[in-house]
Amino acid sequence: MYELFKTKATAVGAEVHRVGGKTEALELIVSLLKGENVTDLPGCRAVWAGGTFLNGIDPGALKELPGLSFEVTRERAAQAKVGISEMSFAVADTGSLVQDQSAAADRLASSLTDIHIALVPSANIVPDKVSLFSRISPRTSRYIAFITGPSRTADIERVLTIGVHGPQRLVIIFVDELEGERG
Amino acid sequence: MKKEFKASINRALNDANLTGALGKFSEAYKVNRAKAYEGMDFEALRSTVAEAKSKAACHLDEVADVFKANAEALGAKVFRTRDPQEVKRYILQLAKDKGVRSVVKSKSMATEEIHLNRALQEEGISVAETDLGEWIIQLAGQTPSHMVMPAIHMTKEEVAEIFSKEVDERLTTDIPRLVKVARNELRPKFLAADMGISGGNIAVAETGSIVLVTNEGNARLVTSLPKIHVALIGVEKLVEKFESVAPILDALPRSATAQLLTSYVSIITGPTPNDDGSQKELHIILMDNRRTEMAQDPKFKQALQCIRCGSCLNVCPIFRLVGGHVFGSIYTGGIGTILTAWFDELKKSEDIQGLCIQCGNCKEVCPGKLDIPEMIMEIRRRLVLEKGQPLLQKAIFGVVNNRRLFHGMLRAASVAAKPFSSAGFIRHLPLFLADLTDGRSLPAIAEKPFRDIFPEIEQPQGKEKAVFYAGCLIDFAYPETGVALVKLLNKAGIEVVFPEEQTCCGAPALYNGAYEVAAQNAIDNIEVLLQHEAQYVVSACPTCTVALAHEFGKTLESLGQTEWMEKAQELAAKTVDLSTLVKRLTDGGRLSFEEGERLPKITYHDSCHLKRTLKVSEEPRELLKKAGYQLEEMFECDMCCGMGGSYSMKLPEISAPILKRKLQNIKETGAPVVAMDCPGCVMQIRGGFDQQGGGVKVKHTAELLAERLKG
Numbered sequence: 041m042y043e044l045f046k047t048k049a050t051a052v053g054a055e056v057h058r059v060g061g062k063t064e065a066l067e068l069i070v071s072l073l074k075g076e077n078v079t080d081l082p083g084c085r086a087v088w089a090g091g092t093f094l095n096g097i098d099p100g101a102l103k104e105l106p107g108l109s110f111e112v113t114r115e116r117a118a119q120a121k122v123g124i125s126e127m128s129f130a131v132a133d134t135g136s137l138v139q140d141q142s143a144a145a146d147r148l149a150s151s152l153t154d155i156h157i158a159l160v161p162s163a164n165i166v167p168d169k170v171s172l173f174s175r176i177s178p179r180t181s182r183y184i185a186f187i188t189g190p191s192r193t194a195d196i197e198r199v200l201t202i203g204v205h206g207p208q209r210l211v212i213i214f215v216d217e218l219e220g221e222r223g
Numbered sequence: 224m225k226k227e228f229k230a231s232i233n234r235a236l237n238d239a240n241l242t243g244a245l246g247k248f249s250e251a252y253k254v255n256r257a258k259a260y261e262g263m264d265f266e267a268l269r270s271t272v273a274e275a276k277s278k279a280a281c282h283l284d285e286v287a288d289v290f291k292a293n294a295e296a297l298g299a300k301v302f303r304t305r306d307p308q309e310v311k312r313y314i315l316q317l318a319k320d321k322g323v324r325s326v327v328k329s330k331s332m333a334t335e336e337i338h339l340n341r342a343l344q345e346e347g348i349s350v351a352e353t354d355l356g357e358w359i360i361q362l363a364g365q366t367p368s369h370m371v372m373p374a375i376h377m378t379k380e381e382v383a384e385i386f387s388k389e390v391d392e393r394l395t396t397d398i399p400r401l402v403k404v405a406r407n408e409l410r411p412k413f414l415a416a417d418m419g420i421s422g423g424n425i426a427v428a429e430t431g432s433i434v435l436v437t438n439e440g441n442a443r444l445v446t447s448l449p450k451i452h453v454a455l456i457g458v459e460k461l462v463e464k465f466e467s468v469a470p471i472l473d474a475l476p477r478s479a480t481a482q483l484l485t486s487y488v489s490i491i492t493g494p495t496p497n498d499d500g501s502q503k504e505l506h507i508i509l510m511d512n513r514r515t516e517m518a519q520d521p522k523f524k525q526a527l528q529c530i531r532c533g534s535c536l537n538v539c540p541i542f543r544l545v546g547g548h549v550f551g552s553i554y555t556g557g558i559g560t561i562l563t564a565w566f567d568e569l570k571k572s573e574d575i576q577g578l579c580i581q582c583g584n585c586k587e588v589c590p591g592k593l594d595i596p597e598m599i600m601e602i603r604r605r606l607v608l609e610k611g612q613p614l615l616q617k618a619i620f621g622v623v624n625n626r627r628l629f630h631g632m633l634r635a636a637s638v639a640a641k642p643f644s645s646a647g648f649i650r651h652l653p654l655f656l657a658d659l660t661d662g663r664s665l666p667a668i669a670e671k672p673f674r675d676i677f678p679e680i681e682q683p684q685g686k687e688k689a690v691f692y693a694g695c696l697i698d699f700a701y702p703e704t705g706v707a708l709v710k711l712l713n714k715a716g717i718e719v720v721f722p723e724e725q726t727c728c729g730a731p732a733l734y735n736g737a738y739e740v741a742a743q744n745a746i747d748n749i750e751v752l753l754q755h756e757a758q759y760v761v762s763a764c765p766t767c768t769v770a771l772a773h774e775f776g777k778t779l780e781s782l783g784q785t786e787w788m789e790k791a792q793e794l795a796a797k798t799v800d801l802s803t804l805v806k807r808l809t810d811g812g813r814l815s816f817e818e819g820e821r822l823p824k825i826t827y828h829d830s831c832h833l834k835r836t837l838k839v840s841e842e843p844r845e846l847l848k849k850a851g852y853q854l855e856e857m858f859e860c861d862m863c864c865g866m867g868g869s870y871s872m873k874l875p876e877i878s879a880p881i882l883k884r885k886l887q888n889i890k891e892t893g894a895p896v897v898a899m900d901c902p903g904c905v906m907q908i909r910g911g912f913d914q915q916g917g918g919v920k921v922k923h924t925a926e927l928l929a930e931r932l933k934g
Contacts, residue, residue, distance in 0.1 A: 113498060118414060133483070136484055136488075142495045144495070144498035148498060151443045151444060151447065152444070168469075169468075169472060169473070173465070173466075177465075178432045181492070182297075182491065183489065183495050185487070186489070188484045188486050188487070189486050191440040191486055193402060193439050195356035195359065195373070195374055196355070196374070196379050196398050198244065199379075199398045201399050203403075204402055204439035205353065205406060205410075205440040205443075206486065
C-alpha cells in the first residue's frame with residue numbers, strides 16, 4: 041500500500057520519504073530546514089504544529105535551528121517558509137493525507153507556508169476513502185482536511201502551476217515508529 | 224434567433240484564442256478523464272451518486288430540516304430561504320451587525336447566481352474573490368464562462384494586462400509569475416478579512432457537514448482566517464447520508480478536471496476555534512431560488528442530481544467553439560441553459576436552447592446521470608407551448624404532416640433545380656431542402672426516389688419479411704442505400720416490404736419542440752408500418768430508428784394519446800437498425816462476405832443516435848472488418864459531424880467548423896473511404912469533402928457491405 045501511495049502522491053507532485061525511527065525523521069527534517077536556509081528572519085522561519093511526534097523528543101536537538109517555532113500563530117505562520125505538521129492518515133488510491141485539523145494551528149502550518157512537511161504514522165495508510173471514513177468521522181472531527189499534493193491551479197490558459205494560496209512543496213515523511221490509530 | 228445573439232456567436236467563433244484554448248482543452252479532457260476513471264466502474268458510481276442526490280431531491284424539506292437541526296446542534300447558524308433577495312439581506316445584516324469591512328471569497332456559483340458581490344460592494348464592503356480564475360474575472364468585470372474554469376476564455380496576455388493594472392507594474396506573460404502575483408496580492412486580504420464566504424460542494428444532513436473541494440488552497444484560508452464563515456449552498460447539494468460523500472468525491476474531481484482528487488478537501492462539521500482561541504461564527508445558508516419547484520417537476524427533477532462538475536461543457540462540440548459567454552448568464556453550456564430557464568425565466572433560454580445539437584455526449588459522461596438533451600427538448604416544447612410555433616415553422620410542418628404534398632414537393636425539387644434553390648419557406652423544409660450552408664454541398668435530389676425504384680427490384684418470395692422504413696433522406700436523396708439494404712436482406716432470404724404511405728419520422732418537428740406535429744407523424748407511421756405481417760421493421764437511418772423505437776411512444780405519451788401506446792410499443796419492439804440486423808444474420812450464418820481480397824483501409828464515423836441512443840458501435844465495425852476492410856480509427860470517431868438535422872441550416876456558422884474538424888480527423892487516418900450508418904451524416908460529410916476536395920469516399924455501411932456479399 042505504501043508503494044501505491046507513493047506512486048499516486050508522487051504523480052501529483054508530492055515528495056515521499058519513509059524512515060524507521062523518530063531520530064531519523066528528525067535528521068531528515070533538520071536537513072530539509074537547512075536546505076531551505078531556514079533562519080530567524082521574516083519569510084525564512086519555520087513553524088511546527090505540535091503533535092505526538094514531539095513527545096519525548098529532546099528539545100535540545102532542535103535548538104540549533106534558529107527561526108523554528110512551536111507556537112503557531114497566524115503572524116508566525118504567515119512569516120514562515122516551512123510548516124511542519126502531523127497528518128493522521130494516508131489514503132493510498134489517491135495519494136492523499138488526512139487529518140482532523142479542528143485545531144487552527146494545524147491548518148495555519150499546512151496552508152500559509154511555502155513548504156509543508158507532513159509527518160505520518162506508517163501504520164496508518166488506508167486503501168481508499170471508504171476505509172478512511174471508518175477511521176475518521178465528522179461525528180468526532182469538526183474539520184477533516186484532505187491534502188493531496190501541493191497547491192495547484194490551471195486557471196490561466198489551463199497551464200498547470202504549482203503553489204497558489206497553499207504550499208508549493210509538500211514533503212511527506214512516513215515514520216514507522218510513530219504510533220498508528222490516532223486521529 | 225435574435226440578431227444580437229447571432230452576433231455574439233460570430234464574435235466567439237472568430238475569437239481564435241477562445242476556440243483554440245477550448246478546443247485544445249476539450250481534446251485533452253476526454254483522454255485525461257478516461258485515464259482518471261481507469262479501473263473504476265463509472266456506471267455503478269454514477270448510479271450511486273444519482274440515487275443519493277435524487278433521494279434528497281425527493282424530500283428536500285425534510286432533508287434540509289435534518290441538516291439544520293444537526294448543524295445548529297453543533298453551534299452553526301442555518302438559514303434557509305427560497306428568495307435570493309433574502310440571502311443578500313441576511314448576509315448584509317450579519318456584516319452590519321459584526322462591523323465587517325472586508326470579505327474574502329472562495330469560488331461559489333451560488334453567490335454568482337445572486338450577484339452577491341455587487342450587493343456587498345454597494346454597502347461599502349470590499350470583496351475579494353480568491354480563486355485565481357474568479358479573481359481574474361472580478362478584476363476584468365466579467366462573469367465566469369465555465370463553472371469550474373471561470374477564466375478559461377482569457378489568454379495570459381489579457382491576464383498580464385489586468386494584473387499589471389492592479390499592481391501598477393508592467394508584468395510579462397510568465398504564468399508562474401502571474402500566479403505568484405495573485406498569491407502575494409491576495410495574502411494580506413486573507414489575513415485582514417473580517418468574513419470569509421464560501422460555497423459548498425456537498426451538504427450532509429445526518430451530520431450537518433459541508434464539504435469544500437478546491438485545488439488552490441483558498442477555501443482552507445477562507446474558512447480558517449476570518450472569524451466569520453458564511454457558506455452559501457444551493458439546496459441541490461444536500462444528501463441525506465455521510466456515506467454519499469465518498470462516491471461524490473470519487474466522481475467530482477475526475478469529471479471536473481480529470482484529477483483523482485483535488486489538492487484540498489475540507490469537511491467542516493460545526494464551527495471550530497479561531498487561531499486566537501475564540502469560537503468561529505459559522506453561518507450556513509441553504510438557498511432555494513426555484514430549486515424546490517424544479518424538484519417537483521417530473522421532467523426537471525433530475526437537474527438536482529447535478530454535482531456541478533462541468534463535464535457536460537467539456538465534451539460539448541458547441542461549447543468548445545463558442546465558449547460560455549454566448550449563454551449570456553452565470554451558468555453556461557447545456558446545464559447552464561437548463562438552470563437559466565429556471566433560475567431566471569424560461570424566456571431567457573429561448574435563443575440559447577437552440578445551441579444544443581442533441582448529440583448526447585453530455586449525457587454519456589454526466590456523473591449525476593442527467594439527461595441534458597432531453598431537458599433541453601422539454602424546454603423547446605414548453606417554449607413552443609408558451610409562444611406558439613413561429614409562422615414559418617408552422618407552415619413547414621403543415622407540409623410535413625401532409626404526406627402527399629410533402630413527397631410531391633420533394634419530387635418537384637428533383638425536377639426543378641440542382642442544386643435546389645428557392646425563395647420562401649420551401650428551403651427550410653426538413654433536412655436537405657435547404658440552399659444555404661458554408662463548407663458543404665447539398666446532395667441533388669435523386670431523379671428517381673427509392674419508392675419508384677423499389678417496385679422494379681426482383682425479390683425472392685419468403686416467409687420471413689422485413690418492413691423497410693426508408694426515411695426522407697434515403698427515399699429521396701440516397702435511394703442507393705435503400706437498394707443496398709434490400710440486396711443484403713434478400714441475400715439472407717428475407718423479403719423486404721416497402722409501404723409507400725410511410726412518411727417523415729417526425730424528428731425535425733420533435734427537435735424543434737413541435738410535439739403535436741411529431742405525434743401526427745408517429746400515428747401515420749405506426750398505422751402504415753404495422754399493416755404488414757413482418758418480423759422486423761428495419762431502417763438504415765439511426766435518427767429514424769430512434770424515432771420508431773423510442774420517440775413515438777414518448778411523444779404520444781407526453782401528449783396523453785395513450786390509445787396509441789400499445790401499437791407504439793409493438794412497433795418499437797420490431798424496429799431494428801440495419802447494422803444490428805445484418806450482424807445478427809451474419810452471426811447466424813445466413814450472410815457471408817467475399818474473402819481473400821485485400822481491401823483498402825477504412826475509417827468509421829459513429830453517428831450520434833446510433834452510438835449514444837441505440838448503443839450500437841461495434842456491430843458496423845465488425846461487419847466492415849468481416850467484409851475485408853482494415854479499420855483505422857480516427858481521432859474523436861464518435862464526435863458529432865455537425866449535421867443535427869435542421870441544426871446545420873439554423874446555425875451553419877457553428878455546423879461548418881464542427882464539420883471541418885471531422886473532415887480533418889478523417890483525412891488524418893489516410894483511409895480513402897469513410898463509412899457511417901446515417902444518411903444525415905453522409906450528406907454532411909460527403910458534402911464537406913465535395914466542397915473541400917480530398918478524395919475521400921463517403922459511404923453508408925449498407926452499400927459497402929452489399930458490394931462485398933458472397934455469391
